[in-house]
Amino acid sequence: MAGVQxxxxxxxxxxxxxxxVSLMQEEGxxxxxxxxxxxxxxxxxxSVYKHYxxxxxxxxxxxxxxLDQIRQRMVEAIREPGSPLDRLKILARSYLHFAVEQPNLWRGLFDHHLPGNTSIPEEHRTQNVKLLxxxxxxxxxxxxxxxxxxxSVRSRTCFAAVHGMVTFSMEGRFIGLKSDQLEQELDFLVERLALEAR
Amino acid sequence: MAGVQxxxxxxxxxxxxxxxVSLMQEEGxxxxxxxxxxxxxxxxxxSVYKHYxxxxxxxxxxxxxxLDQIRQRMVEAIREPGSPLDRLKILARSYLHFAVEQPNLWRGLFDHHLPGNTSIPEEHRTQNVKLLxxxxxxxxxxxxxxxxxxxSVRSRTCFAAVHGMVTFSMEGRFIGLKSDQLEQELDFLVERLALEAR
DNA sequence: TTGAAAATTGAACAATGTTCATTTTTAATT
DNA sequence: AATTAAAAATGAACATTGTTCAATTTTCAA
Structure with missing residues (x-):
């Protein structure tokens, strides 16, 4: 019976x-x-404490x-070829869509803060970089x-801006903004930020 | 002794x-x-429960x-005249500066969520509109x-983008970004978003 | 078969939000 | 001034939650 333990x-x-995971997904x-x-x-x-x-x-x-799921969604979204600008728009939309479809998972990611002034865990930071x-x-x-x-700086700026849009949208700080109008604003944001520098 | 009660x-x-307020400010x-x-x-x-x-x-x-403090800071920041673009940059910076100088107050504002799927309180929504x-x-x-x-839609997009930058910065999701480089990126963001539409 | 190590249990403790019967203070009436 | 009802204030008590740890059960090797 070796290996049972x-x-x-x-x-x-x-x-x-x-x-x-399923509790986070279903109940937040x-x-x-x-x-x-x-x-x-x-x-x-x-027993839970023996593992965490x-x-x-x-x-x-x-x-x-x-974070893995988000990355997976974004990678799948740009599987098909397209112009860089279109792909950026698709990346932004796929991030928004994840938040809309999995609000509890998405909120859990940003609502959780370690006690004290501790920064986000190293593990997450690495995964963030992969998104960037x-x-x-x-x-x-x-x-x-x-x-x-x-x-790298510009990527972070762009991602942060999109994240801000998604955040405000999820928090209901954008009242009465139709979902396709929200996507149009995302497109606007990406277009302006990704614009080739003069 | 009328009026003592x-x-x-x-x-x-x-x-x-x-x-x-002072607990939020000092301890979060x-x-x-x-x-x-x-x-x-x-x-x-x-006694606390008699009042709240x-x-x-x-x-x-x-x-x-x-939220009142934030608005006050922003209003003061654009007291002096200037070009609309400069004033937008100043508004964005003053928002960032508030977050940096009062991290506990700023975090408390966005970290708090009502139980259930309740949206942000009506009171805050009105104050948000005043910022916008x-x-x-x-x-x-x-x-x-x-x-x-x-x-109004564009104002919200612009504010959300700036908010996203400030959020990521406060959460340490931007590692090793010097504070003046952060302000440069804020300027970049504002310039691009406020650009006159073609 | 046996005893040590690992896995698992759940009672117990501390911290926190909330309630409410009791006490103290104030205001009005006699 | 005395009395009484209303308002204000108290803090003990209860429910919930994170965490610990001594005791129990299971696994494994000798």
Missing amino acids: EAKRLETGRRVLEAA LKALQIRTIAAKAGYSVG PDVDALIIAVNSLT DLIGQEIAALNPQLGSEML | EAKRLETGRRVLEAA LKALQIRTIAAKAGYSVG PDVDALIIAVNSLT DLIGQEIAALNPQLGSEML
């Missing part, structure tokens, strides 16, 4: 994370509570998967004169 | 809100706890004052051809 450990960890960040997770996974509270030091670590793990690279590719094609340093 | 009531309410949203607030204000927990139905209401009251109007004035001067509907 490890199999059990892996299985438990998997189920706990699975329960946490506030529902990610140890007892709820443990019950959903079919274990006791103590605290709830924050579990939330971070869920959010890592969300997707944008960077297209901006580079449109602006061949940009140095690598400037390219 | 009302004076006491007003005084208590004032002290409770005052304590909440997480420190806004009933017992902490009550202790700081010099009352019991029950729950913590959420108190947080909203604090955030309303924060500040931007709208300048965008209108730069784009006289824009109708009032489009002007």
